[in-house]
Amino acid sequence: MITAPPDPAVLAALATTRPEPVGARFLRSGLHARRLLLLKTLLVRVQRHREAVAPPALRTFEAGWLLLERTERARPDVVRAVLDYPTTGAWLAAALTEPLGAGFDRHLVHLHLLAVTAALRGGLAVDLVVDAPGGVLPLPGVGRVEAGGAGRLRIDARSRSVRIGAGEGGGSRAVLRRPRSAPAGRLTGGGPGWCGLRSLPGGTTRLEDLDPYRLPPDMGIPARAAADHADTDHAGWAGRWTAARALLRGTDRARAVEVGRSVGAVVPLVPRGTRSIGATLSAAPGAVLMTPSAGASDMAETLVHELHHSKLATLHELVPLYRSHDRTASTHHVGWRTDPRPVAGVLQGAYAHLALADLWHRAGRASGVPGPWRTRSARRFEDVHDQVAGALAILIGSDELTSAGREFARQMGKHHASLSSGRRAHE
Incomplete structure (x- = not known):
């Protein structure tokens, strides 16, 4: 790139x-x-x-x-x-x-x-008629208009207001406002048929339960389903998000700021079972797809873990870290998976787990964090620190990394070694 x-x-x-x-x-x-x-x-x-x-x-x-x-x-x-x-x-x-x-x-x-x-x-200023298949007009990152079956809608935007309704100009209309003080062109809306995208507290992260491209079809095995807007408990998500951000701030303020700035959208998934699930799309960095979390620590860990999958995917697109593998490429066993992984998967997993090890390392030293969080962090740090060490050994010995990838893995190893003091503090 x-x-x-x-x-x-x-x-x-x-x-x-x-x-x-x-x-x-x-x-x-x-x-x-x-x-x-x-x-x-x-x-x-x-x-x-x-x-x-x-x-x-x-x-x-x-x-x-x-x-x-x-x-x-x-x-x-x-x-x-x-x-x-x-x-x-x-x-x-x-x-x-x-x-x-x-x-x-x-x-x-x-x-x-x-x-x-x-x-x-x-x-x-806009005055045009647009197609709305099924009477639904998505406005990505903002919301959607549900026009009750009308196939075409007229958008009339003048000054600080936007009216969206039937193409013939009759009937009820959704109304959007463009406040003069709104940052980055923020829109607010109301009226018949308007369904606005909701933000999570304390920033610009959206609870993305409207966009038709928020989840590719047949993602995962078995396939995952995106939660519908009508079925999404916004208050529950907002509460968990607030608690997770507070836990991150108490543990590592810089990490909390990074999550707030870099996670542009949280995409709710339909739960399957009791275990919380998180995922990312390499094509959509900044979006974290997840089922409702079990608590603040669960959500905080998922956000950090998935954000680092996004960061590494973006970096690899800009600076290739490994060569494209084919069916003959080697696979390797890592501590966090039962199935063997190609080098790309080893690198992705090692990077995301190194971020968690860093988080748990700091939780063991942060003053004022809840006792259960400190205990949980110390226990999980021990396991993951060893798992990342094994993955780094695979990466550093691999001939499938590019020169930039080898240097990246070497620098990961240096940071991993610096966290070893966390182990000695708990022994």
């Missing part, structure tokens, strides 16, 4: 799993550059295969592209926020991998919705 390796200090900072600003800036800028590259790749694909795209889908895509360009000239910050939102990455991945045909056409029209969302958040 990049033509030259990053400053060694950046790679070393990221390898420690610590929330260093230099690493965060590198990942943010790299993520945005990649989104722009993928968007341009989609445009090139459309241009090369114009004859294979249905004319209505092509017109909608091109109208969306022009609107996005217009909005970018007026509010580049808002366009960047829309493009960098986690589910935009999932949409791009789906569109770029879909074969030409009806499915590809359906993905293409989503660009128009992204452009409309950016225009509305950016305060632009």
Whole structure:
């Protein structure tokens, strides 16, 4: 993705799993550059295969592209926020991998919705009619309008208000407000058919239970299901989120800040059994998919663990850390899995578990944290510290890592060794 390796200090900072600003800036800028590259790749694909795209889908895509360009000239910050939102990455991945045909056409029209969302958040005057299959109009990262079966909706945005209703102009309308003081083009809404995306307390992280691209079909074995907005207990999620953030602040304030800034969306999954489950999508860094947690410590650990899967996936896209493996590539046993893992899986698991080891190391020394959390952290640190040591030995001895990957693993090893004092303190 990049033509030259990053400053060694950046790679070393990221390898420690610590929330260093230099690493965060590198990942943010790299993520945005990649989104722009993928968007341009989609445009090139459309241009090369114009004859294979249905004319209505092509017109909608091109109208969306022009609107996005217009909005970018007026509010580049808002366009960047829309493009960098986690589910935009999932949409791009789906569109770029879909074969030409009806499915590809359906993905293409989503660009128009992204452009409309950016225009509305950016305060632009808009008067247009958009398709709303099934009477549902998603506004990614904002909410959706449910128009009761109307296939087309008119959007009339002027000054500080936005009215969305039937294409003929009649009937009841959802109304969105663009407060003058709202940061980054924040919208508020109300009225018939409006269903707004809810934020979690104390920041900008959204409880993402609306976006059609929040969960790919057939994810996991068995397949997972995304919780529907109507069935999501927002108060319960908000309470668990607040408790988890408080626990992180008491343990490691920098880590708590990183979670608040880097987790852009929490996607509720339908529970299956009593065990809490967390997951990430490599195409949608910044989104944490999870079932309701059992408590504050459970959610805090899931957020830290999954965030580091996102960080490493983004880094690998920018600076390849390992070579693509095939069926003949070697697999290895690691302490946290029963099935053998390829080197890519070993690296991902080692990185996420090193972040947890770092968290538990600090919990054992933080003043004022609950006693059960300190005891739990000390116990889990012992196990995971050994497991990460075994995984690092595999990585450092592997010939499947790139030169950057070998240096990354070496720096991970240095940080892992620095945590060994945590073990001596508990013996």
